[in-house]
Amino acid sequence: MKDTDLTAIQVWFDQESYGEETFRRKMRDYASEASLLWKGSNHIIAFPEFFATFLYPSFRKLSFAETTTKTLAKYAIKNMGFSLNPLKKAFLRDALGIEAYYHGVFSTIAREFETYLLAPSILLPIIDEESERGRFIRDGRLYNIAYLFNPEGKLLTRALKHNLTKAESSVLFSRGEPVDNVVHTEIGIIGIAICYDMFFQTEIERLDAAGCEVILVPSCNFAEWKGSMRGSTQERIWFRDGPIRASLCREKIRYLVNPMAIGIVGRDKAQGRSSIWSRGRALAVARKFDGEEILNVTT
Secondary structure, eight states: OOSEEEEEEEOEEOGGGOSHHHHHHHHHHHHHHHHTTOOSSEEEEEOOSSGGGGGSGGGGGSOOOSOHHHHHHHHHHHHOOSSSSHHHHHHHHHHHHHHHHHHHHHHHHHHHHTOEEEOOOEEEOOEEEETTTEEEEOSSOOEEEEEEEOTTSOEEEEEEOOSOOHHHHHTTOOOOOTTSSEEEETTEEEEEOOGGGGGOHHHHHHHHHTTOSEEEOOEEOOSOTTSEETTEEHHHHHHIIIIIHHHTTOSSOOEEEEOEEEEEETTEEEOOOOEEEETTEEEEEOSOSSSOEEEEEEO
16 A cells, blocks of 8 residues: 555544534544645545544533433433333434434545545444435444545445443444455555454454455543553553554554544543554654644555
8 A cells, every 4th residue: 555645633522523514614624634744646534433423413402511421321311212222212313314414524525635534433323225215224223333435435334343342332332243344445455443343353363364454443542541551551551452463463454543532521531642553663643642633644
């Protein structure tokens, strides 16, 4: 994958980030700023994990005064209808509209800047389209899902998170199947591992065996980045067990791009340093763990 810009967007988010026009403008501004760093003929932008979930409309009416898990639950309770699973019903009610907006925003950005673009992951069901039925929800399961677009704004794949944290499993998320996370493109083979998936060796082995040259790892980590953890720090363990281990001594994997979302949901703070790696070596690392930043490396 030569002459390609690899861009990681370290996004800042809070409760003021989610008006439709505000969000659209902010995402475009990130891409515009990134494009000023480009030197290659091809480009790949990767946005982080999860923060787009707060686009669901009723979040704007909540105070965000609780933890992330409680905020999601409060949304569901506020909006649930009659269903065998009322918590999921609350999100499914708005899913078609949210997906159309999400798809439109990031498809437009990819097309405008002529870049491959991994949109931020979001809580959504699988939404399909058929000529007679139009757009429809495949089933009632909700996934941590990220869309990958090509430079013409065409959706290439819907990548699903396979390995869920305890918090995700206890709330609303379903485990995705590892079938749509490898994409053959004109510039090379791209693999996607959503956050926690990066830490599972079977996931990385499968992507390497599939011939992936670059792995995109959108992340959002609600933990103190400099906090102590198992005799070390969150930061050191993240880099050691995540991107270093995932990118070192692989057959095909040459690059790993790990954009991280930074922000506040009530009492929870998402912290981290976005990074770009090659064969276990850091090519670019964000300077701050609590603010927005854009990283770019040209292969």
